[in-house]
Amino acid sequence: MGLDTALHEIRRLDDLAGLDTPLHRLDARAKVLVTLLYLVSMLSLGRYEFSRLLPFAAFPLILAVQGGIPLSLLLRRAALALPFVIFVGIFNPLLDRSVQMALGPLAITGGMLSFASIVLRSLLAVTTGLVLLAVTGFDQICRALGRLGMPTALLVQLQFLYRYIFVLADEALRMLHARVQRCARDKRPNLREFRTLLGSLLLRTLDRAGRVHQAMLCRGFDGQMPELRPTSRFGPAEWRFCLIWGLFLIAVRILDLPLYLGGKAGGLVPGVLP
């Protein structure tokens, strides 16, 4: 991903996090905790349990719709994360050839099932993470994590990084544009150009750190950062959110909902199942 696309993507997610829906207004801690429960319960399913992963799609789907997050954006981003997962998972169908089930003449091996489940796990985990960010916002997530025990130094570090990503990325983009204009072709820099480019970016970074420090001193910085607390409180709506989704997640983790539904469906239409 290029620097300008990366910046664009960050701004896009920031814009979405700035929307004002009931879901956005919920305290970040509730959303963070439920997302963690979601990841643990979803990823702890066995590797052949492809069908049991499917009900878990309800969480990111429903949250995305409630929060006004376009599904196309989520799917596109989830697809970007697939290559490494496929690279590692593609060997499963070759290595595990025990037949697990038959769809008519087609034998489904354990490897196929586990590969499909790896891909689905990746899609679900990525979309859920993005939905959490898009309905909460980076700042609020950091504050929530700070409240849940993350060290203050890391909280401050995350806030600083987030503020200066845009400044430094803009700086880097200006340098890249200037280079393209001087050499009149838009291709990757070679090693020598790269060294000069990165070296001067690093020098500018260090200078900027000095200026930022001076500006902070001017505003009365005494080495202590102000405490960053969550801006909302954990009220009844948050408890309700945690309770409903918690029960749902525990239910789909313990009970094989798809098997039950599928059995019912098979019973209604004779001949569907062998």
Added chain:
Amino acid sequence: MHMADALLSPAVGGTMWAASAGLLAYSSSRLKATMDDRRVPLMGVLAAFVFAAQMINFSIPGTGSSGHLGGGLILAVLLGPHAAFLAIASVLSVQALFFADGGLLALGCNIFNLGFFPCFLCYPFIFKPLAGENPSKGKLMTASIIAAVVGLQMGAFGVVLETVASGISELPFSSFVLLMQPIHLAIGLVEGMVTAMLVVFLHKARPELFNAPQPGAESRPLRPVVIGLALAALVTAGTLSWFASADPDGLEWSMGKVSGKEELEAPEHGIHNTLDALQKRIAFLPDYNFKEPVAAKSESSASETKTEAKPAESWPNVSAGTSLAGLIGGFMTLCLAGLVALVLRRRTHVKA
């Protein structure tokens, strides 16, 4: 390079999270004790630099591929190990949140793989001794390249160990190692070169950065901390795997490996049976898995589907009827979720 959620089991992910969280807490407390207030903005801005620099690629002559800066080592050189660890952790967190690089459960693994090795092992034990007190250009070059290569090899090995321990992927340990290490040798060489160039450049342009004492770098030996962390990780792993074994699904794979069988007989008592009983009690139609017709069919077709003729009590009950019912039901629930989402969307539109 990034470990991914999809390949990770919660027990491994949780253990690595515990290890990384311990290191983060340790680094923060060290920084607090020795805080030089210029370091606060410096850490933030340098992390942003690494973030931006990782997205500027250069072309590697003759290969058609491209390389970029890794970041862990250069941060350790400029900030010292503790501050660098926090900085690289912040970069990885932003990448995990905004670009889904790795994922949230895997973030613990990634912080450990890409932060602990370069900051706490390669920088103090490889880079510093090799570069020496008054480093020359050549010494800086060698030290950076070797430290970066070793760090990336360790990181890649970490990914392999975490993947194999999680047991989601089928790749055997040996072939995965043979796949990962050479690729990362090449990546590490490129990364080491870039880091070396930057270090040499900076050494020429800003020599004072290299003479400043780095607080907290060696003032306390690391060994007790490492031992403490290892113990904490062991305890967490033990606790988590106990929870996991209370629910056999997640440990099915390791059972299979240990006992040499794909499936285990269901234990006579214990939590699985309780859950099973609960499931049976809740289900209105307990015979939903179409055992009889399946057995009959597999007998008649009598070819590759022999596995289905297993005794019905064996767990997990893998029969075509069950699995197919599961699949159909799975897609039904997916549709159901989609339907609920659609209705919700309709309602939000009306409201808006």
